[in-house]
Amino acid sequence: MPDALLDVANLQRSVAGHAILTGLSFQVRIGEVLFIRGASGVGKSLLLRALAYLDPIEGGVLTLEGRTPEQLGVPKWRARVTYVPQTRVLNKGTPSELYFAAQQFKAQKGRPRSDLPAIIHDLGLEPGVLNQQWSELSGGQAQRVVLALALALQPKILLLDEVTSALDHDAVLKVEKVLKACGAALIWVTHNDTQPARVGGRVLVLPLGTEMVVEQLPSSNQQPTHDIDK
Numbered sequence: 001m002p003d004a005l006l007d008v009a010n011l012q013r014s015v016a017g018h019a020i021l022t023g024l025s026f027q028v029r030i031g032e033v034l035f036i037r038g039a040s041g042v043g044k045s046l047l048l049r050a051l052a053y054l055d056p057i058e059g060g061v062l063t064l065e066g067r068t069p070e071q072l073g074v075p076k077w078r079a080r081v082t083y084v085p086q087t088r089v090l091n092k093g094t095p096s097e098l099y100f101a102a103q104q105f106k107a108q109k110g111r112p113r114s115d116l117p118a119i120i121h122d123l124g125l126e127p128g129v130l131n132q133q134w135s136e137l138s139g140g141q142a143q144r145v146v147l148a149l150a151l152a153l154q155p156k157i158l159l160l161d162e163v164t165s166a167l168d169h170d171a172v173l174k175v176e177k178v179l180k181a182c183g184a185a186l187i188w189v190t191h192n193d194t195q196p197a198r199v200g201g202r203v204l205v206l207p208l209g210t211e212m213v214v215e216q217l218p219s220s221n222q223q224p225t226h227d228i229d230k
């Protein structure tokens with residue numbers, strides 16, 4: 001693929017001696033959306049964690065604009081290829097405090113930022129959520145706030161692990177709109193069958209890594225479209 005932002009070549013991942021991902025290869029371009037689908041337990045979260053270099057990989061090569069995590073430096077890699085987890089993060093303090101702390105990381109110095117209050121608004125949240133204790137936020141609020149902080153730090157690639165799983169339908173649509181407009185490439189694990197058709201992009205189906213293209217539906221149409229083999 002010309003102009004690949006992220007290149008994943010022959011990725012291998014094992015857990016407790018059991019091979020989960022074997023020889024997975026794909027590429028992602030700037031601003032592109034790649035959904036990851038597959039049965040529960042097939043290895044979708046492990047794939048995202050590997051792409052963020054949060055876990056060791058047993059084989060294969062990852063490059064971002066031609067550089068491996070070691071060449072770029074792992075903290076800088078993670079500032080550019082950012083994992084947004086599926087479950088509520090057990091953070092202490094408030095989201096504002098976490099956002100301030102994140103900006104102090106060396107790997108974040110000099111990087112661009114987005115307007116966090118504007119993102120919070122666009123995600124359908126009240127501005128006050130940024131100054132509430134994490135422990136006081138509902139699951140759906142916390143899920144969107146975590147996403148907002150990641151968006152504000154402007155990674156090149158967002159690794160989204162079921163980031164709308166705790167949300168009602170209206171909130172899901174708001175999140176999809178914000179993510180589609182954010183400019184980052186999205187690698188997006190979802191169990192929501194209609195989400196790829198609403199957002200558009202490619203779909204990578206695990207465990208084999210089969211790729212399909214999804215035609216984007218008009219935004220008001222919630223019916224899934226047919227998949228076209230690439």
Ligand SMILES: Nc1ncnc2c1ncn2[C@@H]1O[C@H](COP(=O)(O)OP(=O)(O)OP(=O)(O)O)[C@@H](O)[C@H]1O
Nearest residue numbers: 015016020038039040041042043044045046047191
């Ligand atoms: N830390 C771990 N120790 C042992 N096994 C693990 C660990 N993390 C994941 N696994 C196993 O690896 C496999 C893949 O897990 P993963 O969380 O990537 O699945 P998934 O496709 O994201 O599932 P789901 O759709 O249910 O979230 C599962 O069989 C899981 O039990």
